[in-house]
Amino acid sequence: MRIFMTGASGWIGSAVAPRLIAEGHDVTGLARSDASASALEAAGVTPLRGGLDDLDVLRAGAEASDAVVHLCFKHDFDRFAESGRTERAAIEAFGDVLEGTGRRLLVASGMAGGRPGSVLTEGDESPFVGPDSPRGGSERLAMSLTERGVAPIALRFAPTVHGRGDHGFTAALVRTARERGVSGYIGDGSNRWAAVHRDDVARLIDLALQKAPGGTITHAVAETGVPTRDIARAIGDGLGLPVQSIAPEDAVAHFGWLGRFFGADIQASADRTRALLGWEPIGIGLLQDIAENYLGTEDAA
Ligand SMILES: NC(=O)c1ccc[n+]([C@@H]2O[C@H](COP(=O)([O-])OP(=O)(O)OC[C@H]3O[C@@H](n4cnc5c(N)ncnc54)[C@H](OP(=O)(O)O)[C@@H]3O)[C@@H](O)[C@H]2O)c1
Known part of the structure; x- marks a missing residue:
């Protein structure tokens, strides 16, 4: 498969990309700087120069791929609303290109917003709707792309990937x-x-790209x-x-x-994720x- 990744040069992405390459996929990664491009090349990833706000670049990356893995996020907690808007625009751009193709779009998501004292499951809908909510409501937006013939997969990360x-x-x-x-x-x-351990996340993403049907919410959770x-x-x-x-x-x-x-x-x-994908954190x-x-x-x- 040809896979377009954002965030491939990041801490989690730099474990995910080698795993996908080892499984025989061709991986292209968004690179916003020379340093990121060099790091990607060293890992066997083909860099595509551009930033998360360069929507034409995102569209081109998605257009040329069989699946998209979107891990990048602007981690500026003092400008969280802006990060959310960027995130939303990126998902919209991917949706425009992937519409009607049935291709997988795996998006990083989070677990905030659950009820204290309860255990969040994959069956719980994200409470965040709309551009002003955390991460720009991107999970719900991505899941809605199912209706437009895209195969979105939400990957909700445990609050600490270690x-x-x-x-x-x-x-x-x-x-x-x-x-x-x-x-x-x-x-x-x-x-x-x-x-969850970072290496388990890499295996989970690989399995999700192979097996998860469109519209699936997965949990990267070991503990x-x-x-x-x-x-x-x-x-x-x-x-x-x-x-x-x-x-x-x-x-x-x-x-x-x-x-x-x-x-x-x-x-x-992550009971449903484990059962669906045969994923066992180790x-x-x-x-x-x-x-x-x-x-x-x-x-x-
Ligand atoms: N690590 C955790 O414990 C944790 C927990 C929960 C959720 N997550 C989520 O998991 C995902 C990956 O996290 P991570 O820890 O791997 O993050 P990270 O190490 O900070 O990596 C972020 C990645 O995004 C890229 N990036 C950031 N802003 C960009 C921009 N404006 N344009 C283009 N690329 C940009 C970075 O590129 P450069 O290499 O150029 O900087 C890098 O590849 C994120 O969505 C994050 O919110 C992580």
């Missing part, structure tokens, strides 16, 4: 603990985060919910720092942008990964 080289949420927690001299959790820390207090403890114990509750009203002052997320309860299962769990791969040096993880 593994070596992570620079996302878990790495930010480690960095904050080092800077503050304490490893914090918010309130009583009983809220949980679902988690349903790890208490955030345990995450803080794994970091604190590993760094030799005290583990401490942070009052919810102090969360943003303590954690920065992450303070808006770390107190959330985001639990999810990577180590989050707490073991923290102990083994996140704490060694300032730059570890």
Whole structure:
């Protein structure tokens, strides 16, 4: 298959693209800089120069492919609304090109917005509708493309995708603990985060492209919910720092942008995804990964 990827040079994408290439696919990746283009070439990916706002480039990439994997997202949490609008425009551009082709369009999505204390399943619809909602309501928009003869697949990521080289949420927690001299959790820390290893995500995307019917929502989740207090403890114990509750009203002052997320309860299962795709996560769990791969040096993880 010819696959067009956005975000192939990113942390998750750089595990996904080699996996797809190893399975015999030709992968073309969006590259917004010389550095990204070189990284893609080194990984065996053909770069297509352009950014996420270059809708003509996105259309050209999709036009020339049998499937699209859209992982790229503008992670600027201070301009979240703008990121959402960009995301929405990208999905619309893909939809225009893929209309009536029956081709797969796999889009990265998230798990925020579920009810605290409940476990999100693939059967739960995203509550985010419309351009002003988180990620521009892109999951619902992508799923609606089923009616236009596209085969959309939503891939909802656990809030922490972990593994070596992570620079996302878990790495930010480690960095904050080092800077503050304490490893914090918010309130009583009983809220949980679902988690998945990056290598398992790569296998999941490969399987989804082979097997998932259009309109499928998949969950990249290996652990349903790890208490955030345990995450803080794994970091604190590993760094030799005290583990401490942070009052919810102090969360943003303590954690920065992450303070808006770390107190959330985001639990999810992947039972349907496993059954549908025959996917079994095999990577180590989050707490073991923290102990083994996140704490060694300032730059570890
Ligand atoms: N990592 C996690 O724990 C996690 C958790 C939940 C959801 N997710 C989702 O998973 C997806 C991949 O995450 P990641 O951790 O791999 O992200 P990442 O390492 O930050 O990679 C982002 C990718 O998007 C590209 N990109 C960003 N802005 C762009 C723009 N304006 N134009 C073109 N390309 C652009 C980057 O290109 P450059 O190489 O040029 O920078 C890079 O390839 C995202 O949708 C993210 O929201 C990740």
